[in-house]
Amino acid sequence: MSSDIVFIGLGHMGLPMALNLVKAGCQVSGHDLVAASVEQFAAGGGSTGQDLAAALGAAKVIITMLPASRHVEGAYLGASGILAQAAPGALLIDCSTIAPDAARKVAAAAREKGFTMLDAPVSGGTAGAAAGTLTFMVGGSDEGFALAKPYLEKMGKAIFHAGGNGSGQTVKVCNNMLLGILMIGTSEAIRLGMANGMDPKVLSEIMVKSSGRNWALEVYNPCPGVMENAPASKGYSGGFGVDLMLKDLGLAVENSLSTGSSVPLGALARNLYDIHSKSGAGGLDFSSIFKMLAKAE
Ligand code: NAD
Numbered sequence: 001m002s003s004d005i006v007f008i009g010l011g012h013m014g015l016p017m018a019l020n021l022v023k024a025g026c027q028v029s030g031h032d033l034v035a036a037s038v039e040q041f042a043a044g045g046g047s048t049g050q051d052l053a054a055a056l057g058a059a060k061v062i063i064t065m066l067p068a069s070r071h072v073e074g075a076y077l078g079a080s081g082i083l084a085q086a087a088p089g090a091l092l093i094d095c096s097t098i099a100p101d102a103a104r105k106v107a108a109a110a111r112e113k114g115f116t117m118l119d120a121p122v123s124g125g126t127a128g129a130a131a132g133t134l135t136f137m138v139g140g141s142d143e144g145f146a147l148a149k150p151y152l153e154k155m156g157k158a159i160f161h162a163g164g165n166g167s168g169q170t171v172k173v174c175n176n177m178l179l180g181i182l183m184i185g186t187s188e189a190i191r192l193g194m195a196n197g198m199d200p201k202v203l204s205e206i207m208v209k210s211s212g213r214n215w216a217l218e219v220y221n222p223c224p225g226v227m228e229n230a231p232a233s234k235g236y237s238g239g240f241g242v243d244l245m246l247k248d249l250g251l252a253v254e255n256s257l258s259t260g261s262s263v264p265l266g267a268l269a270r271n272l273y274d275i276h277s278k279s280g281a282g283g284l285d286f287s288s289i290f291k292m293l294a295k296a297e
Contacts, residue, residue: 014065
């Protein structure tokens with residue numbers, strides 16, 4: 001049986017997202033290079049084993065959730081890629097986090113072949129993907145957004161139309177650059193208070209009700225023991241990895257060069273996360289930058 005949706009990229013994010021589409025009653029054909037991911041999708045009720053070219057040719061909607069720009073460009077623009085195989089009228093939605101320039105390039109190639117394409121990166125991490133509570137930041141035409149919204153609503157709870165193609169990626173890059181910077185700033189402030197003998201819990205409680213208030217202080221305190229459920233209190237496991245933050249800050253710096261924008265703090269944040277990653281912390285949650293700022297014992 002042919003599926004309405006082809007979902008390519010069943011990784012940490014894509015697998016739970018595709019399974020939420022299945023749970024919502026959609027016919028989804030799942031594809032990944034890693035056999036174990038495809039098996040997990042099948043175990044969750046997804047449809048697998050179809051030849052990709054045939055599945056693409058029959059799908060109404062094609063969704064991709066791939067690691068980075070080069071994977072997305074390869075998947076769409078390759079000689080036997082999505083643009084070469086999809087049926088006329090198929091809606092193309094890329095949910096990966098990639099460079100805005102790459103999103104515009106792929107969307108322009110899609111438009112030339114008569115397809116409607118959207119960039120729809122997400123915020124909310126693996127927990128949001130599993131719970132179906134992701135935030136989608138969508139770039140593309142009004143008509144495309146209207147067509148995609150019913151599908152995105154099965155995977156997320158806040159669906160925003162940011163503007164034309166590439167806008168979703170632009171919002172994602174701006175948001176994550178701000179997040180990277182504020183996590184470092186929050187870590188510095190708590191470290192400074194602790195160096196003065198402050199209890200980090202008391203300090204955080206006061207700052208969260210004062211003008212330094214921010215998302216890290218509210219729900220994601222980087223100091224172990226301040227918030228029971230934050231990654232910091234669980235050995236910095238789970239959450240959003242240092243290497244993923246490093247990737248997103250790299251996109252911000254790359255974009256600042258192509259647009260001639262000044263991002264001095266974004267560039268500094270990227271360099272700090274780069275050093276942190278190279279010290280072996282790449283797999284830890286990004287709030288572990290707090291550890292890098294520790295005073296020598
Ligand atoms: P992941 O590496 O776990 O998954 C990517 C999957 O794509 C892998 O299973 C890989 O095998 C597959 N893949 C790569 N090339 C392929 C191809 N040509 N055909 C089929 N499958 C292919 O990554 P992830 O954590 O799921 O992240 C996916 C995207 O979402 C990234 O762009 C990431 O930046 C973004 N993102 C991740 C998070 C997070 O918390 N993990 C949060 C928000 C956004």
